[in-house]
Amino acid sequence: MSSPTAAALIIGTELLTGKIADQNLVALATSMRTLGVRLMRAHTVLDDVVTIADELRALSRAHTWVFTSGGVGPTHDDVTIDAVAKAFDVPVEISPELDGLLRKAFGDRLTEHHLLMARIPRGATLERSEAVPWPVVKMNNVWVLPGVPEIFALKMNIIESTIPKTAPFVSLAAYVRLDEGHLKPMLDAVVAQFPSVEVGSYPRWTDPDARTKITFDGHDRGVLNEARAAFQALLPEDALVRVEG
Amino acid sequence: MSSPTAAALIIGTELLTGKIADQNLVALATSMRTLGVRLMRAHTVLDDVVTIADELRALSRAHTWVFTSGGVGPTHDDVTIDAVAKAFDVPVEISPELDGLLRKAFGDRLTEHHLLMARIPRGATLERSEAVPWPVVKMNNVWVLPGVPEIFALKMNIIESTIPKTAPFVSLAAYVRLDEGHLKPMLDAVVAQFPSVEVGSYPRWTDPDARTKITFDGHDRGVLNEARAAFQALLPEDALVRVEG
Numbered sequence: 316m317s318s319p320t321a322a323a324l325i326i327g328t329e330l331l332t333g334k335i336a337d338q339n340l341v342a343l344a345t346s347m348r349t350l351g352v353r354l355m356r357a358h359t360v361l362d363d364v365v366t367i368a369d370e371l372r373a374l375s376r377a378h379t380w381v382f383t384s385g386g387v388g389p390t391h392d393d394v395t396i397d398a399v400a401k402a403f404d405v406p407v408e409i410s411p412e413l414d415g416l417l418r419k420a421f422g423d424r425l426t427e428h429h430l431l432m433a434r435i436p437r438g439a440t441l442e443r444s445e446a447v448p449w450p451v452v453k454m455n456n457v458w459v460l461p462g463v464p465e466i467f468a469l470k471m472n473i474i475e476s477t478i479p480k481t482a483p484f485v486s487l488a489a490y491v492r493l494d495e496g497h498l499k500p501m502l503d504a505v506v507a508q509f510p511s512v513e514v515g516s517y518p519r520w521t522d523p524d525a526r527t528k529i530t531f532d533g534h535d536r537g538v539l540n541e542a543r544a545a546f547q548a549l550l551p552e553d554a555l556v557r558v559e560g
Numbered sequence: 561m562s563s564p565t566a567a568a569l570i571i572g573t574e575l576l577t578g579k580i581a582d583q584n585l586v587a588l589a590t591s592m593r594t595l596g597v598r599l600m601r602a603h604t605v606l607d608d609v610v611t612i613a614d615e616l617r618a619l620s621r622a623h624t625w626v627f628t629s630g631g632v633g634p635t636h637d638d639v640t641i642d643a644v645a646k647a648f649d650v651p652v653e654i655s656p657e658l659d660g661l662l663r664k665a666f667g668d669r670l671t672e673h674h675l676l677m678a679r680i681p682r683g684a685t686l687e688r689s690e691a692v693p694w695p696v697v698k699m700n701n702v703w704v705l706p707g708v709p710e711i712f713a714l715k716m717n718i719i720e721s722t723i724p725k726t727a728p729f730v731s732l733a734a735y736v737r738l739d740e741g742h743l744k745p746m747l748d749a750v751v752a753q754f755p756s757v758e759v760g761s762y763p764r765w766t767d768p769d770a771r772t773k774i775t776f777d778g779h780d781r782g783v784l785n786e787a788r789a790a791f792q793a794l795l796p797e798d799a800l801v802r803v804e805g
Contacts, residue, residue, distance in 0.1 A: 329760055331599045332731065332777060333589035337582070340604070344578035354576045356611075359585070359602040362760075366601075388740045390761040391751050421741070429741035463765045486577065495633045496666070496674035506636050515574055515607075516635040520708045532577060 319379035319481060321347055323357035324370050326385040326395055327462055330359050338464040339384045346471045351481035351534070352380065362386055367398035375402070375456050380478065385462030389431040399454050400436035410435045416449065444476040482534040487543050487560040490525035491550060494518070498527060501549040509542040511535070525556040563726060564624035566592055568602035569615050571630040571640055572707055575604050583709040584629045591716045596726035596779070597625065607631060612643035620647070620701050625723065630707030634676040644699050645681035655680045661694065689721040727779040732788050733804040735770035736795060739763065743772060746794040754787040756780070770801040 323343055329335050340357050347354045355378060360366050367386070374381045386395035400407045413433035421429050435441075441450035442458075451473050452459040460470050491498065495516055506514050515530040529546060531539045547555060568588055574580050585602050592599045600623060605611050612631070619626045631640035645652045658678035666674050680686075686695035687703075696718050697704040705715050736743065740761055751759050760775040774791060776784045792800060 328758065329762060329775070330585065331589055331602065332729070333586050333593055334731070334760075334775065335762075336586045340575065341578050341581045344576055348578055355606065357576065357604040359604075361600065388761070388763060390740050390744050390747055392760055424739075424742075426741050426744075428744040431741075431744075463763060465765050484577070486579070495635050496671050496676075497669075499635050499671075499673040499676075502635055513573065515579075515637055516633070517574060517580075518633060518708060520710050530574070530579065 318353040321380040322374040322378045324383045325359040339467045342468045348484040362392045364394045364398045368401040371402035381457045405437040444473040487531045489529045490556040505546045512542040563598040566625040567619040567623045569628045570604040573607045584712045587713045593729040607637045609639045609643045613646040616647035626702045650682040689718040732776045734774045735801040750791045757787040
């Protein structure tokens with residue numbers, strides 16, 4: 316069974332000029348693991364309509380789902396909605412529903428500029444969940460999410476309750492005292508013995524005790540437990556610090 | 561004068577499975593601003609040789625410089641060196657110099673597996689600076705950097721002292737009480753008046769006072785100061801919280 320796949324398009328000049336670090340990829344990736352969707356890649360690009368539209372066209376053809384982050388405000392550097400429309404060759408129009416929500420949210424403080432956030436590509440749908448008051452714009456297989464991390468994380472609730480859940484991914488870990496040079500033959504043995512398990516090895520530079528984290532990822536918790544047990548059996552005495560998951 | 565350009569290739573399944581957030585893009589982006597190099601995009605991909613090689617071929621043709629992050633240890637999931645060699649169609653060989661450094665660094669603890677980290681693509685050079693003891697592998701216009709953030713940041717010293725510096729980018733900021741809907745006409749006026757200035761607008765969701773950060777980026781500090789002053793002149797009284805840069 317092959318998993319559905321996804322790609323992230325992270326939009327924001329601020330991320331490529333060192334002003335801020337992205338926080339949304341971890342949130343998206345975590346939701347994808349829960350849903351059993353394999354996140355294949357994340358592209359971070361500048362606030363440029365043509366670049367974003369080109370990326371969207373290619374990513375939406377290659378993957379089951381695409382998730383954009385950022386560029387959905389009302390100012391000159393917010394070009395994501397225009398780029399989604401361009402990618403699918405449709406015009407931009409006003410969503411009466413978003414227009415109504417914006418009027419209600421801003422009340423007396425509303426200006427014509429706030430209403431720019433009611434613009435959606437023609438044919439887009441508004442996706443919602445009970446827990447989240449504001450809908451997400453979805454155009455074909457592209458979900459348009461805001462860049463603000465607090466709102467992005469909140470919207471994951473809509474994603475998780477809307478996208479069909481297949482086999483979720485499970486991740487186990489073992490923290491060990493040995494470095495990767497010493498661990499390599501043991502890891503190679505486990506990788507060969509358990510082809511369905513994705514084994515990861517990560518040096519922990521600032522931890523003087525647990526110098527390496529080994530991860531075991533896959534769909535079947537039973538097999539993952541076997542793989543971790545096989546790894547532990549190869550370790551010298553006292554090399555294991557702790558396990559997780 | 562068009563600036564040299566760069567792309568980042570961030571390698572690591574752990575970044576696409578929610579295990580960890582990248583910290584290296586901010587460090588790289590900051591160094592690129594200092595050097596006057598325009599960082600155009602960053603692609604995050606899985607630990608897969610073919611994917612990485614394909615990306616490297618495309619990115620190295622399109623940009624002045626490419627920087628990879630991650631995948632340079634000795635275990636089965638470290639495939640960056642093989643992918644760089646594949647991208648440029650050269651074999652992998654042992655660097656006698658890295659071999660010597662590894663033997664010296666690991667001493668009695670050395671295994672044959674540690675020496676896997678002496679592998680480089682044929683034709684690669686080792687770049688160094690006085691301040692950093694361990695060199696960086698460079699193949700044509702591709703710089704191969706480790707994923708561990710502490711070491712990645714350290715290696716930026718080699719990058720900054722080796723790549724020719726052109727006109728550095730300068731960034732000024734203004735923090736204001738207004739939201740983007742109210743700021744839009746003022747920003748549009750400044751964008752129209754100062755075409756050489758990149759103006760960014762960023763909502764600050766968790767700050768009840770300075771609700772929006774406006775940035776002014778470019779090569780000429782004098783012009784940036786003029787653009788920020790023009791923006792400030794358009795603000796209502798008491799709307800400015802503080803300036804930066």
